[in-house]
Amino acid sequence: MSSTEKGRALSEELNPGMEAALEARYGHLLPGMAEGIVDFAYGRQYARPGLPLRDRYVATIASLTALGGQTAPQLKVNIAGARKAGLTQEEIAEVIWQMALYGGFPSAINGLNTALEVFAEEESQE
Amino acid sequence: MSSTEKGRALSEELNPGMEAALEARYGHLLPGMAEGIVDFAYGRQYARPGLPLRDRYVATIASLTALGGQTAPQLKVNIAGARKAGLTQEEIAEVIWQMALYGGFPSAINGLNTALEVFAEEESQE
Amino acid sequence: MSSTEKGRALSEELNPGMEAALEARYGHLLPGMAEGIVDFAYGRQYARPGLPLRDRYVATIASLTALGGQTAPQLKVNIAGARKAGLTQEEIAEVIWQMALYGGFPSAINGLNTALEVFAEEESQE
Amino acid sequence: MSSTEKGRALSEELNPGMEAALEARYGHLLPGMAEGIVDFAYGRQYARPGLPLRDRYVATIASLTALGGQTAPQLKVNIAGARKAGLTQEEIAEVIWQMALYGGFPSAINGLNTALEVFAEEESQE
Amino acid sequence: MSSTEKGRALSEELNPGMEAALEARYGHLLPGMAEGIVDFAYGRQYARPGLPLRDRYVATIASLTALGGQTAPQLKVNIAGARKAGLTQEEIAEVIWQMALYGGFPSAINGLNTALEVFAEEESQE
Amino acid sequence: MSSTEKGRALSEELNPGMEAALEARYGHLLPGMAEGIVDFAYGRQYARPGLPLRDRYVATIASLTALGGQTAPQLKVNIAGARKAGLTQEEIAEVIWQMALYGGFPSAINGLNTALEVFAEEESQE
Numbered sequence: 001m002s003s004t005e006k007g008r009a010l011s012e013e014l015n016p017g018m019e020a021a022l023e024a025r026y027g028h029l030l031p032g033m034a035e036g037i038v039d040f041a042y043g044r045q046y047a048r049p050g051l052p053l054r055d056r057y058v059a060t061i062a063s064l065t066a067l068g069g070q071t072a073p074q075l076k077v078n079i080a081g082a083r084k085a086g087l088t089q090e091e092i093a094e095v096i097w098q099m100a101l102y103g104g105f106p107s108a109i110n111g112l113n114t115a116l117e118v119f120a121e122e123e124s125q126e
Numbered sequence: 127m128s129s130t131e132k133g134r135a136l137s138e139e140l141n142p143g144m145e146a147a148l149e150a151r152y153g154h155l156l157p158g159m160a161e162g163i164v165d166f167a168y169g170r171q172y173a174r175p176g177l178p179l180r181d182r183y184v185a186t187i188a189s190l191t192a193l194g195g196q197t198a199p200q201l202k203v204n205i206a207g208a209r210k211a212g213l214t215q216e217e218i219a220e221v222i223w224q225m226a227l228y229g230g231f232p233s234a235i236n237g238l239n240t241a242l243e244v245f246a247e248e249e250s251q252e
Numbered sequence: 253m254s255s256t257e258k259g260r261a262l263s264e265e266l267n268p269g270m271e272a273a274l275e276a277r278y279g280h281l282l283p284g285m286a287e288g289i290v291d292f293a294y295g296r297q298y299a300r301p302g303l304p305l306r307d308r309y310v311a312t313i314a315s316l317t318a319l320g321g322q323t324a325p326q327l328k329v330n331i332a333g334a335r336k337a338g339l340t341q342e343e344i345a346e347v348i349w350q351m352a353l354y355g356g357f358p359s360a361i362n363g364l365n366t367a368l369e370v371f372a373e374e375e376s377q378e
Numbered sequence: 379m380s381s382t383e384k385g386r387a388l389s390e391e392l393n394p395g396m397e398a399a400l401e402a403r404y405g406h407l408l409p410g411m412a413e414g415i416v417d418f419a420y421g422r423q424y425a426r427p428g429l430p431l432r433d434r435y436v437a438t439i440a441s442l443t444a445l446g447g448q449t450a451p452q453l454k455v456n457i458a459g460a461r462k463a464g465l466t467q468e469e470i471a472e473v474i475w476q477m478a479l480y481g482g483f484p485s486a487i488n489g490l491n492t493a494l495e496v497f498a499e500e501e502s503q504e
Numbered sequence: 505m506s507s508t509e510k511g512r513a514l515s516e517e518l519n520p521g522m523e524a525a526l527e528a529r530y531g532h533l534l535p536g537m538a539e540g541i542v543d544f545a546y547g548r549q550y551a552r553p554g555l556p557l558r559d560r561y562v563a564t565i566a567s568l569t570a571l572g573g574q575t576a577p578q579l580k581v582n583i584a585g586a587r588k589a590g591l592t593q594e595e596i597a598e599v600i601w602q603m604a605l606y607g608g609f610p611s612a613i614n615g616l617n618t619a620l621e622v623f624a625e626e627e628s629q630e
Numbered sequence: 631m632s633s634t635e636k637g638r639a640l641s642e643e644l645n646p647g648m649e650a651a652l653e654a655r656y657g658h659l660l661p662g663m664a665e666g667i668v669d670f671a672y673g674r675q676y677a678r679p680g681l682p683l684r685d686r687y688v689a690t691i692a693s694l695t696a697l698g699g700q701t702a703p704q705l706k707v708n709i710a711g712a713r714k715a716g717l718t719q720e721e722i723a724e725v726i727w728q729m730a731l732y733g734g735f736p737s738a739i740n741g742l743n744t745a746l747e748v749f750a751e752e753e754s755q756e
Contacts, residue, residue: 104696593659
């Protein structure tokens with residue numbers, strides 16, 4: 001299976017419809033960009049065997065929090081993905097709050113607020 | 127047990143002598159700073175029960191890598207700590223390399239170089 | 253007086269009700285987090301005798317501006333706090349504008365816009 | 379011609395009315411700030427002969443994208459400026475997307491979204 | 505030609521031996537990482553037809569400068585690449601100095617110092 | 631007195647010989663850059679009457695610390711300047727340590743290490 005095929009399988013599992021949405025939104029300006037994300041971010045990164053998906057989400061949530069509120073849309077998507085990969089709300093909150101030490105208290109508070117939004121959406125869907 | 131006592135126990139386990147070293151280096155300018163780090167970073171963050179220590183190191187290594195090479199000294203300390211907490215060299219490399227997506231390729235490459243330094247020191251100590 | 257008590261006294265003076273608000277919002281996910289902020293950020297940092305509160309606000313406003321718009325909510329809170337600690341609107345604007353040199357012109361302009369919001373709220377409350 | 383005069387000519391060409399708008403908005407707090415921007419950013423930077431304006435916009439869009447979404451207002455202004463300086467929509471998208479490598483994928487995606495907003499406004503004005 | 509083949513051709517032209525060096529240095533920990541960089545960074549980014557290579561280097565140098573000194577090793581490599589792609593020393597200095605506006609004066613000065621190192625190496629090789 | 635003259639007077643007082651050093655180092659690539667720094671950073675920023683020089687140094691040290699170790703050379707220069715402007719070693723340490731809250735603990739520790747270097751040089755010059 002090529003890295004593109006592996007990436008497509010994983011991206012459809014984690015974020016169904018993402019490749020088509022990227023293609024529809026950006027493809028007229030950047031042909032091939034959607035496939036590039038599928039191949040690299042999913043096929044060559046998230047699908048790598050060396051680390052469980054759950055740990056990858058810990059790493060992603062930590063870094064997006066520390067990098068600051070500018071990545072809030074991506075943090076939301078990845079918190080939702082982390083929930084599917086088995087992380088509890090408490091564990092996600094712990095990862096984010098730990099970032100007070102590295103990205104500063106404002107980035108941790110802003111990250112928690114983003115998490116609360118995702119958790120509230122979960123509950124409204126139940 | 128107070129948060130300071132909990133923090134002291136954990137910091138001595140993970141980084142023996144750290145509190146005394148901080149006090150010796152910074153205490154004349156910033157009285158109480160070493161205890162503050164022990165209480166907050168160790169007692170009120172790393173010692174929290176909600177997330178295993180191993181996951182905390184995944185989060186820390188991810189964020190320090192994404193924040194960039196300026197945190198190389200702290201990244202070194204935490205990679206060494208992560209090894210004690212049970213992460214393999216491969217797992218640590220995976221966490222760092224995943225950061226190419228979030229902190230950019232240069233931050234991931236610089237993080238890997240820091241990890242290689244720590245791994246080389248490990249081998250020279252065997 | 254313990255660092256938690258010192259922090260509580262200062263946080264209630266500067267941001268009345270903050271600890272209770274943090275506990276209500278985040279406490280179910282992160283027990284003890286609100287007390288940790290009170291103890292560390294207020295009791296072990298802002299309450300330290302080595303620097304007047306006014307200077308601490310200069311430092312905080314400068315850094316939040318330079319770190320960029322992602323910390324706008326925290327910048328608003330601290331500009332309001334700085335006004336209570338005696339900084340004039342002009343002095344606050346000077347601190348922010350100086351950041352053009354260090355955080356770049358966009359961060360300084362964005363910081364000034366945040367300050368104008370706070371100043372407009374002040375006037376509407378008179 | 380002084381650097382202020384050169385800057386004023388260029389800023390009026392690229393962003394008509396900008397100096398007056400800055401003076402009206404910030405001048406009561408920061409006298410001379412608008413002229414300082416005109417003199418330095420336009421007269422002593424953008425007006426320098428060593429690099430064509432088109433290349434300067436490539437550099438600006440690249441850096442604002444990589445620095446993250448916090449600079450979105452400035453990115454919008456400069457994408458509009460880049461269009462006037464002759465860059466196509468495709469070229470601008472290429473510059474932004476390349477930043478996935480340096481500022482991370484989230485910053486590139488956020489930058490593309492800002493560009494799409496500018497391009498949509500262009501079309502609504504035709 | 506696949507994106508990996510296109511990337512390999514371009515990376516060998518711009519940085520001969522890079523893929524083999526990455527494989528030798530990181531391949532034991534991260535199998536496939538070197539190919540991933542060749543495929544994505546070169547084949548799917550730098551080799552895209554939508555923007556000339558010269559402009560891509562302007563964008564890269566701008567962003568690495570603005571992101572700060574932590575990316576100095578990558579800035580060096582890309583300044584050398586930009587010279588091969590036809591940018592003059594003066595043009596490179598202009599791109600870097602313009603970043604004073606966006607990444608702050610320290611990042612611009614640090615970037616210029618990195619450029620001076622590359623230019624000195626050029627002269628010593630003549 | 632023009633902003634350039636005001637800036638020159640202040641820069642010569644705070645950093646004697648700086649303009650000539652900048653001109654010698656960068657002037658062949660970037661004619662006028664040294665004067666631009668003198669005019670803007672000193673004449674139009676540090677020389678502004680709205681904030682005492684001492685406060686400006688508090689703001690600068692805070693922001694350079696929070697922005698991270700990549701600005702260490704500039705942090706050194708400004709800590710030395712702050713000492714001349716009347717800040718004690720303890721006050722400077724307090725400003726830097728407070729940044730643990732905003733720029734993260736690593737940036738504060740790295741900033742303190744830079745300060746210790748400056749203080750050691752002071753003592754060796756006595």
